[in-house]
Amino acid sequence: xxxxxxxxxxxxxxxxxxxxxxxxxxxxxxxxxxxxxxxxxxxxxxxxxxxxxxxxxxxxxxxxxxxxxxxxxxxxxxxxxxxxxxxxxxxxxxxxxxxxxxxxxxxxxxxxxxxxxxxxxxxxxxxxxxxxxxxxxxxxxxxxxxxxxxxxxxxxxxxxxxxxxxxxxxxxxxxxxxxxxxxxxxxxxxxxxxxxxxxxxxxxxxxxxxxxxxxxxxxxxxxxxxxxxxxxxxxxxxxxxxxxxxxxxxxxxxxxxxxxxxxxxxxxxxxxxxxxxxxxxxxxxxxxxxxxxxxxxxxxxxxxxxxxxxxxxxx
Numbered sequence: 354x355x356x357x358x359x360x361x362x363x364x365x366x367x368x369x370x371x372x373x374x375x376x377x378x379x380x381x382x383x384x385x386x387x388x389x390x391x392x393x394x395x396x397x398x399x400x401x402x403x404x405x406x407x408x409x410x411x412x413x414x415x416x417x418x419x420x421x422x423x424x425x426x427x428x429x430x431x432x433x434x435x436x437x438x439x440x441x442x443x444x445x446x447x448x449x450x451x452x453x454x455x456x457x458x459x460x461x462x463x464x465x466x467x468x469x470x471x472x473x474x475x476x477x478x479x480x481x482x483x484x485x486x487x488x489x490x491x492x493x494x495x496x497x498x499x500x501x502x503x504x505x506x507x508x509x510x511x512x513x514x515x516x517x518x519x520x521x522x523x524x525x526x527x528x529x530x531x532x533x534x535x536x537x538x539x540x541x542x543x544x545x546x547x548x549x550x551x552x553x554x555x556x557x558x559x560x561x562x563x564x565x566x567x568x569x570x571x572x573x574x575x576x577x578x579x580x581x582x583x584x585x586x587x588x589x590x591x592x593x594x595x596x597x598x599x600x601x602x603x604x605x606x607x608x609x610x611x612x613x614x615x616x617x618x619x620x621x622x623x624x625x626x627x628x629x630x631x632x633x634x635x636x637x638x639x640x641x642x643x644x645x646x647x648x649x650x651x652x653x654x655x656x657x658x659x660x661x662x663x664x665x666x667x668x
Contacts, residue, residue, distance in 0.1 A: 358419025359384060360563065361452070363405050363443050365391040367518045368457060368552055368559075369424030373398050375556045386414045404442075406435075411442035418452040420563045433486040440490050444497060453504040454494070455563045457555070460511055460634065461624065462488035468631040473509075473572045473638055481623045491572075498570050506562045507572045508555075511634050512627075515552030515653070516660035522628075523549060523586075531590050532661045536599035541628025543584040543602050548634040550577040551653040561643050576636040578650035583628070589651065593658045 362373045365387040373385045374395040384399040385391070394400055403414035405425055415421055423443045427435040440456070447454035463471055464479030477488035491507060498505030514523040527537040558575035562568040581589075584600060591598030648656075 358382070359417050360420045360422070361386060361415045361418040361446075361450075362422045362424060363387075363411070363415075363439075363446075364422075364424035364426065365394075365400075366424065366426065367515075367520070368513070368555060369422070371515075371517070371552055372422060372424060372556045372559055375553075375560055379560065384414075384418070386411070405446075406438040406442050408442045408445035411446040412449040415443075415446035415450050415452065418447070418450040421447045421450065421452045421454050422559060422563060423454065423456040424559075433482050436486060437490055437493075440493065444494065444503060447503045448497075453506065453563065453569065455506045455508060455559060455568075456494055457559060458487065458491060458507055458509045460509060460627070460632075461486075462491050465626050465630070466632070470631075470633040470635040471574070472635045473574055483623060495572075504569045506568045506570075508559050508562050508575050509572065509634075510550035510555050510558075510575045510577070511548040511632070513550040513552055513555060515657055518552060518657075527587060528590065528657055528661045531594050531598050532658070532664075534596070536601045537587050537590070538601050538603060539583050539587070539628070540603055540625050541583075542630075543587065543600060544582050545629065545631050546580050547583050547586075547628060547632045548577070548580045549586065550575060550634075551648050553656075554578070554647050554653075557645065558639065561645070565643065567642060573639045574634050574636045576639050576645070576647045577634075578648055578653050580633050581650065586650070586654070589654050590658065593654050 360376050360381045361384045362369050363386045365385050370391055373383050376383045377395050377397045384401060386401050386403050388404050390400055401414040403410040405411045425439045461484040462477040462479050463475050464484050477491060479485055479488050494505045494507060497503050512522040514521055519525050530537050554577040555575050562573060587598055587600050
């Protein structure tokens with residue numbers, strides 16, 4: 354893996370922050386870009402304050418980049434309106450710098466999959482507002498690559514978890530409640546297999562995509578722990594914390610009802626289909642091309658529980 358040149362990470366949140374740290378630890382020259390300076394910035398990581406929604410500010414912050422990583426997100430309730438301008442700013446920055454653009458995506462663009470494992474050639478046929486937005490953003494990137502504007506790489510992952518991850522399907526509602534001795538709260542049918550991605554594996558995958566020319570011009574599913582049912586994962590967390598973990602599943606009809614007065618619940622109801630049928634990510638393409646190991650689910654859960662346990666009030 355070659356880490357030459359400046360690597361610029363847009364977004365310093367639950368994935369962007371660990372990615373910047375991982376790149377710095379590998380010996381890369383790293384710059385992190387976000388609107389506000391993040392706490393605990395890794396030694397050796399340069400930070401620039403900029404709003405990616407301002408194309409000129411984004412281009413200035415990424416000046417000199419060889420590789421740019423898009424790890425941005427937008428407020429969930431305003432996702433379709435506020436996310437596309439952020440991507441446009443980063444795309445402009447990559448074009449101005451002549452950099453490879455590695456974009457982290459979720460799986461919204463695929464829409465319902467009828468329980469079939471998702472591969473990279475699955476069509477982007479989502480019908481939900483967030484899904485259509487994600488699909489449109491992906492097409493924008495691929496078209497920019499095909500037009501020769503920017504070398505594009507897309508890495509996709511499922512619902513993720515790990516140290517520092519609190520706002521996700523498995524965050525405070527599962528790991529946080531497990532450490533508090535409360536029932537875990539999940540969406541949909543917990544007995545359906547569901548792929549959950551682990552942040553350190555995602556980071557390793559993104560670093561590979563940003564440093565291997567074979568990745569350019571393609572979509573890749575980032576590898577991670579083995580897929581089990583959500584119930585089996587919750588039971589594994591319970592064993593790790595040393596007590597059975599109760600489970601409460603919230604059906605879509607309840608999310609829809611509460612969504613009449615809560616934009617956040619309305620947004621969750623929109624994506625609830627992902628938890629009502631098998632939702633399995635096929636990562637064969639990545640693993641057969643690049644190789645490498647991933648974290649076992651048991652180890653990933655243990656490491657996440659250890660982080661939650663280290664927080665004040667849980668020692």
